[in-house]
Amino acid sequence: MANLVLRETELRRLLILTLATVYLFGVMGLAVLVCMEWITRGRYAQDSVSKHGIGHENSSRLGGAVIAVATLIGLFTSQFFQLSALQPGPYLWSWGAMILCGILGLVEDFKNNLLSPRFRLVCLASIFVVLFVAWPWLIPVKLGFPILSSIMALPIIGVVLAVIVCVGFINAVNMADGANGLMSGVAFIAFTLFASIAGADGWGWGIVSYVTGVFLIFNVVSGRLFLGDGGAYSLGSLMVIGSFSLVNKGLVSPAFLAVLFAYPCLELLVSLIRRSISGQSAFLPDNDHFHNRLHHFVKLRVTSPVVANSGTGLVIALMTSGVAFAGYYFNLLSVTDGRWGYVFLLIAAMQLSIYWLLGLLDKRVSQYVVGT
Numbered sequence: 001m002a003n004l005v006l007r008e009t010e011l012r013r014l015l016i017l018t019l020a021t022v023y024l025f026g027v028m029g030l031a032v033l034v035c036m037e038w039i040t041r042g043r044y045a046q047d048s049v050s051k052h053g054i055g056h057e058n059s060s061r062l063g064g065a066v067i068a069v070a071t072l073i074g075l076f077t078s079q080f081f082q083l084s085a086l087q088p089g090p091y092l093w094s095w096g097a098m099i100l101c102g103i104l105g106l107v108e109d110f111k112n113n114l115l116s117p118r119f120r121l122v123c124l125a126s127i128f129v130v131l132f133v134a135w136p137w138l139i140p141v142k143l144g145f146p147i148l149s150s151i152m153a154l155p156i157i158g159v160v161l162a163v164i165v166c167v168g169f170i171n172a173v174n175m176a177d178g179a180n181g182l183m184s185g186v187a188f189i190a191f192t193l194f195a196s197i198a199g200a201d202g203w204g205w206g207i208v209s210y211v212t213g214v215f216l217i218f219n220v221v222s223g224r225l226f227l228g229d230g231g232a233y234s235l236g237s238l239m240v241i242g243s244f245s246l247v248n249k250g251l252v253s254p255a256f257l258a259v260l261f262a263y264p265c266l267e268l269l270v271s272l273i274r275r276s277i278s279g280q281s282a283f284l285p286d287n288d289h290f291h292n293r294l295h296h297f298v299k300l301r302v303t304s305p306v307v308a309n310s311g312t313g314l315v316i317a318l319m320t321s322g323v324a325f326a327g328y329y330f331n332l333l334s335v336t337d338g339r340w341g342y343v344f345l346l347i348a349a350m351q352l353s354i355y356w357l358l359g360l361l362d363k364r365v366s367q368y369v370v371g372t
Helices: 002-042 063-080 090-110 117-134 146-153 155-176 183-201 203-222 228-248 254-260 262-278 290-299 305-329 340-371
Strands: none
Touching (some): 063 090, 090 117, 155 183, 155 262, 183 203, 183 228, 183 305, 254 262, 254 305, 254 340, 262 290, 262 305, 262 340, 290 305, 305 340
């Protein structure tokens, strides 16, 4: 009977995935969905339940690999039909950086701890040094602050600072990817906005958004496929390079991007401060992130592990990146407006306050359980 219930549950879940994917993304989305389902059933590159402190069952870490391969297929297909998704120059180099970053993360997904964190940092930095030396045009110089823009325009200093931002952001994405629908939701919102803001030049971003959306549905409904390091590295590199490009074109302000990527950036900053105070290594993972505390709060009140996990990720993505999307969609504030900085400060204050309150609540619950 238990096996029958399990089969019915899996069948119901697969039916929801199929209907939602076909309705939203068509036949190509269904093909990507089938590939994801095949990977999860094959149990390739399995992640442990306890690694992130949230997972309810072992899941594959190859979600990012599926996104990268499907995106590249879409890009080359669009190039074949002359839709100009792949253009020579910095655009092609940017996609190449995504591939190299993704491969670096994929090695870690298949063989955990094969490469030390420091070695991966050096590899990531080397990739972006080559990128910015070859195409210094990608270095952001239109930042809205004359002094900072002048510093970024300096040949060597600009490259160094740009590399630090890229490597730091990619690691922030990897660190924040701890719940279903969290960083995949942030990435989906970001790429959708990039495609819309870039206009005629946004076809490539549209393809990435399309594939990420399919993964988001699968990730939220099933919870059996994770972005992994390969996904965090590849999508993180695309998000930061896309941000640099839009800033240089004057299409968005850095303040808007701060709101769009508020969660990974704030989580990296808080984690570094917390670990430095406690004397922990900045390279070692822990389970005291904002999403860990929020998930602990939610799972005590929700019976379904999938709902608790996916609900945590989606709520965080919507309360941070969703604010940027709502502001753009409803034309509440121009994406080039510097007043997005105030919105970022409000989000930061809200996130830090909730993080502190959840910590207090968790201590009280623990004390009550011990006393009982």
